[in-house]
Each structure stands twice: as structure tokens, then as C-alpha cells.
Amino acid sequence: MSTVLSNNKEETGVRKTLLGASSASATATSNSLRNDKLSRLNSARTSNAPSASSDTGVNHAESYFLRREHRLSARRKAEEEAAINDYKKMYEKALATNQRLKSRLETSKQELTVIQDQLQRAQKGRPGACGSNMLETEKKESWALKKRISDIEEQLKVKADLKMENQRLKDENGALIRVITKLSK
Known part of the structure; x- marks a missing residue:
């Protein structure tokens, strides 16, 4: 076996x-x-x-190979153009995406600044917060300054009245001095 x-x-x-x-x-x-x-x-x-007997065979073969070469080169060229178009489309798509993302980033930044401003204002207005304590002290200082200004304004009015009274007394004093000088002559 x-x-x-x-x-x-x-x-x-x-x-x-x-x-x-x-x-x-x-x-x-x-x-x-x-x-x-x-x-x-x-x-x-x-x-x-070329010889007459092989002329037709060669021409047919030559034309066949030329057509085949032409078809192959046309196909290669079409494939290359398609690849270039694909890259171009991909580039344009990526560019559009980048632009869209940039605009979204800008709007997000703007929204962030607005929200931060609102947060700061809210913290200043809230009682018990550090900002509100400063606000209360500023209000007290402002009130004290306003009171002081009003006191000074009153003092200025009194001073102006005193100046006018002083000028009136000087005028009377001058008049009395003239009367006394006339009487003494």
C-alpha cells in the first residue's frame, strides 16, 4: 500500500x-x-x-495600442483630477469648519465677558458681600461729606452776613467820625 x-x-x-x-x-x-x-x-x-502584407495588421495593432494607451492615460488623468477635486473639497470643507468654529469662539468670548460683568454687578449689590460693605462705607462717607458741605455753606452764609454787617458798621463809624469832627470844629 x-x-x-x-x-x-x-x-x-x-x-x-x-x-x-x-x-x-x-x-x-x-x-x-x-x-x-x-x-x-x-x-x-x-x-x-512598411510592407503591404503586414501594413494592415500593423495599423490595426498600432491603432489598438494607441487607443488603449489613450484610454489608460485619460483614465489616469480623470483619477488624478478626481483626487485633486477630493482634496479641494476636503480643504474647502475644513476651511468652512474653521470659520464656523472661529465665529462660535468669538460669540462665546463675548457671552463670557457679559456674564462676568453681570456676576460682578450681582456681587456688588448683594448684602453681606465684600463689595456691599465697601458700598455702605462709601455711602456713609458720602453722607458725611454732604453734611459737612451743608455746614460749610451755612458758615459761608453767616460769614457773608457778618461781612455785610461789618461793612455797615464801618460805614456808620465813618459817618460818626465825620459828624464828631464837624462838631469839634
């Missing part, structure tokens, strides 16, 4: 070798045909007057 298995293994190995050789020879044959066509194309291109 071992000989039968070994024979089967050898047969499959031979078959694989034959298949590999046949596929290799088929590949070599297709490569040689392709090279043969290319060499004919190159020779047709290099010579100005």
Missing part, C-alpha cells in the same frame, strides 16, 4: 510539474507573441514604407 501511495504522490508531483511547465510555456508563448507584436510595431514606426 505504501508503494501505491508513493506512486500516487509521484504522479501528482509529475502532473503538477507538467501543469507548471505548460503554464510557464503558455506564459512564455504569450510573452513572445506580445514582444513579437511590439517589435513589429516598433519596426513599422521606424520604417517609413
Whole structure:
């Protein structure tokens, strides 16, 4: 039985070798045909007057390869343009997103300053807060200053009255001195 298995293994190995050789020879044959066509194309291109029998075959092959090359280059160009357009669209999308985020950031900053101002005003107006104590002392100082100003204004009025009284007394004194001088003469 071992000989039968070994024979089967050898047969499959031979078959694989034959298949590999046949596929290799088929590949070599297709490569040689392709090279043969290319060499004919190159020779047709290099010579100005190709032979009449191979002229039609070469022209068909040449036009086939030229069309194929043209299609491939057009496809590559379209793919490159699509890739460029994709990058451009991605760039424009990122730019729009950045602008939107910048505007949101600015509005958030403005809202933050408004809220901070409101918070400071609320802390000043709240009794028991440090700011309200200062506000009360400022009110007391303001009241004391207003009272002092009113006292000084009253004193100024009294002083003005005293000046007028003093001037009146000086005038009377001068009149009395004149009367006494006339009487003494």
C-alpha cells in the first residue's frame, strides 16, 4: 500500500510539474507573441514604407495600442483630477469648519465677558458681600461729606452776613467820625 501511495504522490508531483511547465510555456508563448507584436510595431514606426502584407495588421495593432494607451492615460488623468477635486473639497470643507468654529469662539468670548460683568454687578449689590460693605462705607462717607458741605455753606452764609454787617458798621463809624469832627470844629 505504501508503494501505491508513493506512486500516487509521484504522479501528482509529475502532473503538477507538467501543469507548471505548460503554464510557464503558455506564459512564455504569450510573452513572445506580445514582444513579437511590439517589435513589429516598433519596426513599422521606424520604417517609413512598411510592407503591404503586414501594413494592415500593423495599423490595426498600432491603432489598438494607441487607443488603449489613450484610454489608460485619460483614465489616469480623470483619477488624478478626481483626487485633486477630493482634496479641494476636503480643504474647502475644513476651511468652512474653521470659520464656523472661529465665529462660535468669538460669540462665546463675548457671552463670557457679559456674564462676568453681570456676576460682578450681582456681587456688588448683594448684602453681606465684600463689595456691599465697601458700598455702605462709601455711602456713609458720602453722607458725611454732604453734611459737612451743608455746614460749610451755612458758615459761608453767616460769614457773608457778618461781612455785610461789618461793612455797615464801618460805614456808620465813618459817618460818626465825620459828624464828631464837624462838631469839634
